[in-house]
Amino acid sequence: MRRTKEDAHNTREDILNAAVTIFSEKGVGASTLEEIAQKANVTRGAIYWHFKNKAEIFDALHERMHRPIVEMLIEDIEKDHPEPIQQLRDMCVRLLMNIEEDAMKRQAMMLFIIKTNYSGDMAIYKENYLAKKEEGKKLFRRYFEKAQKAGKLSKDSNPELLTEAISCYMKGVLHEYLINPEGFNMKKKAPQLIELFLNNIGLNEGN
Amino acid sequence: MRRTKEDAHNTREDILNAAVTIFSEKGVGASTLEEIAQKANVTRGAIYWHFKNKAEIFDALHERMHRPIVEMLIEDIEKDHPEPIQQLRDMCVRLLMNIEEDAMKRQAMMLFIIKTNYSGDMAIYKENYLAKKEEGKKLFRRYFEKAQKAGKLSKDSNPELLTEAISCYMKGVLHEYLINPEGFNMKKKAPQLIELFLNNIGLNEGN
DNA sequence: GACAACATACATACATGAATGTATGTTAAT
DNA sequence: ATTAACATACATTCATGTATGTATGTTGTC
Numbered sequence: 001m002r003r004t005k006e007d008a009h010n011t012r013e014d015i016l017n018a019a020v021t022i023f024s025e026k027g028v029g030a031s032t033l034e035e036i037a038q039k040a041n042v043t044r045g046a047i048y049w050h051f052k053n054k055a056e057i058f059d060a061l062h063e064r065m066h067r068p069i070v071e072m073l074i075e076d077i078e079k080d081h082p083e084p085i086q087q088l089r090d091m092c093v094r095l096l097m098n099i100e101e102d103a104m105k106r107q108a109m110m111l112f113i114i115k116t117n118y119s120g121d122m123a124i125y126k127e128n129y130l131a132k133k134e135e136g137k138k139l140f141r142r143y144f145e146k147a148q149k150a151g152k153l154s155k156d157s158n159p160e161l162l163t164e165a166i167s168c169y170m171k172g173v174l175h176e177y178l179i180n181p182e183g184f185n186m187k188k189k190a191p192q193l194i195e196l197f198l199n200n201i202g203l204n205e206g207n
Numbered sequence: 208m209r210r211t212k213e214d215a216h217n218t219r220e221d222i223l224n225a226a227v228t229i230f231s232e233k234g235v236g237a238s239t240l241e242e243i244a245q246k247a248n249v250t251r252g253a254i255y256w257h258f259k260n261k262a263e264i265f266d267a268l269h270e271r272m273h274r275p276i277v278e279m280l281i282e283d284i285e286k287d288h289p290e291p292i293q294q295l296r297d298m299c300v301r302l303l304m305n306i307e308e309d310a311m312k313r314q315a316m317m318l319f320i321i322k323t324n325y326s327g328d329m330a331i332y333k334e335n336y337l338a339k340k341e342e343g344k345k346l347f348r349r350y351f352e353k354a355q356k357a358g359k360l361s362k363d364s365n366p367e368l369l370t371e372a373i374s375c376y377m378k379g380v381l382h383e384y385l386i387n388p389e390g391f392n393m394k395k396k397a398p399q400l401i402e403l404f405l406n407n408i409g410l411n412e413g414n
Numbered sequence: 415g416a417c418a419a420c421a422t423a424c425a426t427a428c429a430t431g432a433a434t435g436t437a438t439g440t441t442a443a444t
Numbered sequence: 445a446t447t448a449a450c451a452t453a454c455a456t457t458c459a460t461g462t463a464t465g466t467a468t469g470t471t472g473t474c
Contacts, residue, residue, distance in 0.1 A: 001440060001441030001442045001443085001448090001449065001450065001451085002440095002441065002442045002443045002444080002447070002448045002449055002450080003441095003442075003443075003448080003449055003450070004442095004443070005443090005448095007449080007450095008448080008449060008450085011449080011450080025326060026324075026326050026327060027236065027324035027326060027327075029234065029236045029237050029324070030236050030324060030326070030327055032432085032433060032434090033433080033434075034432090034433075034434095042450075042451085043450075043451050043452075044433095044434085044435095044451090044452095045449090045450060045451050045452070046449075046450050046451075048434095048435075048436085048450095049448085049449055049450060050449090050450095053434085053435085054434095113382075114324075115324060117233075117234035117236070117237060117321075117322060117324070118386070119232060119233055119234060119237070120233060120234075120237055126386075126387075129386075130386075130387055130390070161399055161400070161403055162403070164396065164400060165376075165400055165403050165404055165407075167379070167383070168376060168379035168380045168382075168383050168400065169372075169375060169376050169379050169404070170379070171378075171379040171382050171383065172374075172375035172376050172377070172378040172379025172380070172382065173375045173379070175320075175375075175378050175379065175382060176374070176375050176378065179325070179333075179336075179337075180333075180337055183337070189371065192368055193368070193371065193372055193375065196368060196369075196372050196408050196409075197372065197404070197407055197408055198407070199407070199408075199409070200406070200407045200408070200409060201407055208422080208423065208424065208425090208466060208467030208468040208469085209421070209422040209423055209424080209467070209468045209469045209470080210422075210423055210424070210468075210469075211468095211469070212422095212469095214423080214424095215422080215423060215424085218423080218424080239458085239459060239460090240459080240460075240461095241458095241459075241460095249424075249425085250424075250425050250426075251425090251426095251459095251460085251461095252423090252424060252425050252426070253423070253424050253425075255424095255460095255461075255462085256422085256423055256424060257423090257424095260460085260461085261460095
């Protein structure tokens with residue numbers, strides 16, 4: 001039966017929210033539309049009304065789930081801070097902690113780093129994933145550029161390489177956490193791991 | 208018809224080798240026994256003669272694929288070296304390079320880090336994965352312990368934390384490489400990334 | 415040594431269930 | 445009255461697991 005536009009919008013949201021949960025638990029490939037429908041309290045017919053297939057659901061999720069994390073970084077880098085490396089350090093710790101606390105962000109990371117197999121039907125989304133990853137790296141890079149401009153990074157530092165390194169490290173820490181959340185004490189480890197790495201960057205910090 | 212024991216053994220190996228390739232391309236969940244059978248030039252009947260199901264193939268692969276990497280680390284750590292941190296540095300670089308060059312090792316990493324969704328039927332293998340990961344970490348730790356004993360690590364260093372850090376970092380670098388091998392220049396980046404990282408966590412050469 | 419009986423190592427055929435996509439029915443908004 | 449937003453029914457395909465067929469290695473008996 002026909003519903004209001006608001007009801008239809010809510011149904012679509014329910015489907016997407018259900019999909020996030022199922023996808024991030026079971027992986028995209030092993031999730032069925034029936035499961036998603038049940039989780040959303042609708043039938044598969046409703047899913048097919050709103051989306052062409054599973055891949056289109058994934059597509060709809062893609063941007064919306066990256067956004068909060070990207071926005072967090074953008075918001076932070078645009079703040080004035082006398083010590084950009086310290087700023088980056090705090091940001092990394094905060095990001096890791098926040099991913100643990102905020103289910104939406106955690107599911108986003110789980111979905112894109114662990115639970116999506118970018119081959120077969122999903123291969124077309126690898127470009128999206130790589131683009132988003134590159135976007136995140138550019139944001140990290142801005143911290144180093146800011147530090148360099150402020151003279152807080154030694155002359156022989158290479159922002160490109162530092163960006164690459166912190167990206168790898170953050171991904172590694174996240175992967176370790178996401179693969180076994182109960183076995184990884186994020187509150188304790190995030191500060192330790194990040195400080196260990198970022199402590200010696202720009203040894204003229206505070207000069 | 209009955210074959211020789213050697214023929215049967217060869218068939219089993221063909222099946223396992225085919226499975227590695229298919230699994231590491233398509234992911235375990237999206238691989239079918241028919242594909243593996245075709246790759247191995249046998250029928251599904253042969254697979255069912257040798258293995259109960261897909262999971263049992265995965266099980267058979269588990270130990271054998273970790274072994275070369277673990278052995279590489281064991282062999283290295285057991286060598287006498289006056290500079291254990293330098294030794295670790297070289298080992299990390301060599302490991303990354305070797306994973307790029309050696310298809311077996313690369314497929315192993317691809318399979319266990321990227322292409323296996325440890326949920327559903329595969330959830331029972333998560334423990335195996337975590338155990339192997341822990342084994343690798345213990346080997347990394349031995350470098351730090353060796354360095355500490357040789358007085359090449361400062362008194363306030365924490366081998367546990369250093370082990371955790373290098374493990375996360377190596378995983379991050381590998382993940383970056385494996386998700387997009389064509390876009391990652393391992394020969395150029397591995398030495399740079401490893402040197403930068405170890406320098407920044409206070410493991411400067413010549414300490 | 416010859417040969418029959420048995421069993422192995424597959425190949426092929428059959429049975430089934432699950433998931434997807436499409437068609438059709440229903441009902442309420444517009 | 446029309447049509448959107450679903451729910452339900454139908455059709456199809458695919459992958460898995462099981463059953464059966466085939467032919468050759470192995471072993472025991474004569």
